[in-house]
Amino acid sequence: xxxxxxxxxxxxxxxxxxxxxxxxxxxxxxxxxxxxxxxxxxxxxxxxxxxxxxxxxxxxxxxxxxxxxxxxxxxxxxxxxxxxxxxxxxxxxxxxxxxxxxxxxxxxxxxxxxxxxxxxxxxxxxxxxxxxxxxxxxxxxxxxxxxxxxxxxxxxxxxxxxxxxxxxxxxxxxxxxxxxxxxxxxxxxxxxxxxxxxxxxxxxxxxxxxxxxxxxxxxxxxxxxxxxxxxxxxxxxxxxxxxxxxxxxxxxxxxxxx
Amino acid sequence: xxxxxxxxxxxxxxxxxxxxxxxxxxxxxxxxxxxxxxxxxxxxxxxxxxxxxxxxxxxxxxxxxxxxxxxxxxxxxxxxxxxxxxxxxxxxxxxxxxxxxxxxxxxxxxxxxxxxxxxxxxxxxxxxxxxxxxxxxxxxxxxxxxxxxxxxxxxxxxxxxxxxxxxxxxxxxxxxxxxxxxxxxxxxxxxxxxxxxxxxxxxxxxxxxxxxxxxxxxxxxxxxxxxxxxxxxxxxxxxxxxxxxxxxxxxxxxxxxxxxxxxxxxxxxxxxxxxxxxxxxxxxxxxxxxxxxxxxxxxxxxxxxxxxxxxxxxxxxxxxxxxxxxxxxxxxxxxxxxxxxxxxxxxxxxxxxxxxxxxxxxxxxxxxxxxxxxxxxxxxxx
Numbered sequence: 156x157x158x159x160x161x162x163x164x165x166x167x168x169x170x171x172x173x174x175x176x177x178x179x180x181x182x183x184x185x186x187x188x189x190x191x192x193x194x195x196x197x198x199x200x201x202x203x204x205x206x207x208x209x210x211x212x213x214x215x216x217x218x219x220x221x222x223x224x225x226x227x228x229x230x231x232x233x234x235x236x237x238x239x240x241x242x243x244x245x246x247x248x249x250x251x252x253x254x255x256x257x258x259x260x261x262x263x264x265x266x267x268x269x270x271x272x273x274x275x276x277x278x279x280x281x282x283x284x285x286x287x288x289x290x291x292x293x294x295x296x297x298x299x300x301x302x303x304x305x306x307x308x309x310x311x312x313x314x315x316x317x318x319x320x321x322x323x324x325x326x327x328x329x330x331x332x333x334x335x336x337x338x339x340x341x342x343x344x345x346x347x348x349x350x351x352x353x354x355x356x357x358x359x360x361x362x363x364x365x366x367x368x369x370x371x372x373x374x375x376x377x378x379x380x381x382x383x384x385x386x387x388x389x390x391x392x393x394x395x396x397x398x399x400x401x402x403x404x405x406x407x408x409x410x411x412x413x
Numbered sequence: 414x415x416x417x418x419x420x421x422x423x424x425x426x427x428x429x430x431x432x433x434x435x436x437x438x439x440x441x442x443x444x445x446x447x448x449x450x451x452x453x454x455x456x457x458x459x460x461x462x463x464x465x466x467x468x469x470x471x472x473x474x475x476x477x478x479x480x481x482x483x484x485x486x487x488x489x490x491x492x493x494x495x496x497x498x499x500x501x502x503x504x505x506x507x508x509x510x511x512x513x514x515x516x517x518x519x520x521x522x523x524x525x526x527x528x529x530x531x532x533x534x535x536x537x538x539x540x541x542x543x544x545x546x547x548x549x550x551x552x553x554x555x556x557x558x559x560x561x562x563x564x565x566x567x568x569x570x571x572x573x574x575x576x577x578x579x580x581x582x583x584x585x586x587x588x589x590x591x592x593x594x595x596x597x598x599x600x601x602x603x604x605x606x607x608x609x610x611x612x613x614x615x616x617x618x619x620x621x622x623x624x625x626x627x628x629x630x631x632x633x634x635x636x637x638x639x640x641x642x643x644x645x646x647x648x649x650x651x652x653x654x655x656x657x658x659x660x661x662x663x664x665x666x667x668x669x670x671x672x673x674x675x676x677x678x679x680x681x682x683x684x685x686x687x688x689x690x691x692x693x694x695x696x697x698x699x700x701x702x703x704x705x706x707x708x709x710x711x712x713x714x715x716x717x718x719x720x721x722x723x724x725x726x727x728x729x730x731x732x733x734x735x736x737x738x739x740x741x742x743x744x745x746x747x748x749x750x751x752x753x754x755x756x757x758x759x760x761x762x763x764x765x766x767x768x769x770x771x772x773x774x775x776x777x778x779x780x781x782x783x784x785x786x787x788x789x790x791x792x793x794x795x
Contacts, residue, residue, distance in 0.1 A: 178497065178499065179493075179496075179497025179498065179499065180497060180498060180786070181498060181781075181784070181785075181786045182786065200791075201793055202580075202790070202791060202792050202793035203788070203790075203791065228792060228793045228795060229795055230678060230795070231795075233795075234795030235795075237795050238793055238795060241793065257677070257678040258677045258678065259673065259677065259678060259679060259680045259681060259719060260673060260677060260717075260719055261719075262719070313494045313495050314494065315494065361497075362493075362494060362497065365493070365497045365498065366490075366493045366494065366497075405482055406482065406485040406486065406489060406735075406738065406739055407481050407482050407485050407704075407707065407735070407739075408735075409731050409732060409734065409735030410702075410703045410704050410707060410732070410735070411703050411729070411731070411732065412702070412703075
């Protein structure tokens, strides 16, 4: 096995290439998922962390986890900057995943505003990791503006459809000298593996884990798939699958006569 | 200027008329919608692919009834994809029950002899402090529809007080003009809820014999004006049981659908109110069963999977627990529909009777037992 294969982002070294999104599964599962997934960096929505009262996700993050707060809820670069500052105030560090969305249906990121936010946040000393629509030119602009990594979507967030944008992500992997992390759309370990085989530096997953039958065990499956894909990339190429799940006990048993 | 379906009634002075074809398109599509024309094959087709207006109609039809369990599986899957296992808690605050309308199905009807009250600014704050102390971060401000007793500055003051105490502030008050929505947004309001009640203009006219609410189209355009005024999100609802519930739900879904297409940044959501027989003896509700209500919710989910759905305290605890496991994503907790009931300062009667009086802690416990994640706020005001 290759001796040193650290992933370096913004001067920080990581051994794990599994980035976990949080917020779609119960807080008390967070620790178990992180441990089973060997996760070293996990996102959190500032809009959730900001909620005092009922369960603060920060309390459920194990020691040693690097937080990647995101700006979800922002519709413009200015709003993203304000949320990033709030994250810093909350003690979440300097990493910031920029997420700027003006589309409530598909939740697609706005590349133009994201480019602007990368520059503004870089100037304020953040380590910007932009979530983006895989567009090579936009990725170049983000890199020029000070991005520490590029995070293109594989397919619409939460869709579990896998890497529908593979050809465009491949261009970014080939042309940009920054870690490329596939964020959104990865639904299965096999797809995570595919991303890694393509040469992506890491994979972000949340819904895929949260909607699994056994959440903790699926986290482990992702870890293994990501490691396998990385190993395949460093050696040579690989391949994919497809399918669908069904429910078990009756969901409508609670209905009354009235 | 008078906008269509208001032939019988002119716009009142000051009511803004906007340039939009959404209402005409919704009413035209609804006129063509025949719930009984669908077959099992149509429903299967809707279940297998992306759901457009045609598939939405099929899912709302009687033909879908035998497939409720299968549809529930699909609906739950869509809900999980978009919301994970998170369910947002909120509570309404009734600031006033003064009303100028004569909706014949409503407890606030101005002809009803009930105890009327409007909270003073101090009482509003006391009431909100009491609600905030329960751990809630998402509040919905409600008033009856009276520009006299709860004018825009009054609502603005309520919104301001709420935005100091809560993360997300919604308003469910009378429809207003764009500049008034803009003013309330500047005070801290994020979301606007307006129920059209029924989308059948003739039935609407029968049910609303007097008051500004009689103007069907002014109410219909409220969400558009709210979005033009800068609101972040808008909620839609038909009070199922006032008319043919399938047609009303179809129209309500189409309304939300067309608004979302025109204002893609808007956060669109649905409310799921059902007219209950005991509210008022003057309306014979069309029968809408729990199964019917669930069917509507699931059709909304598959048609607009990204839209949140709120389930009312008009429904019993067991039903609410069941539906948040399938398609609803917002649930009210510790609800008092009387004016000033949280802090004991007020004495205004409620609009309807609630069927799920559970406290925040009880709702939280119940969600957790069902493997769901109670969320107090899913929003940061940028």
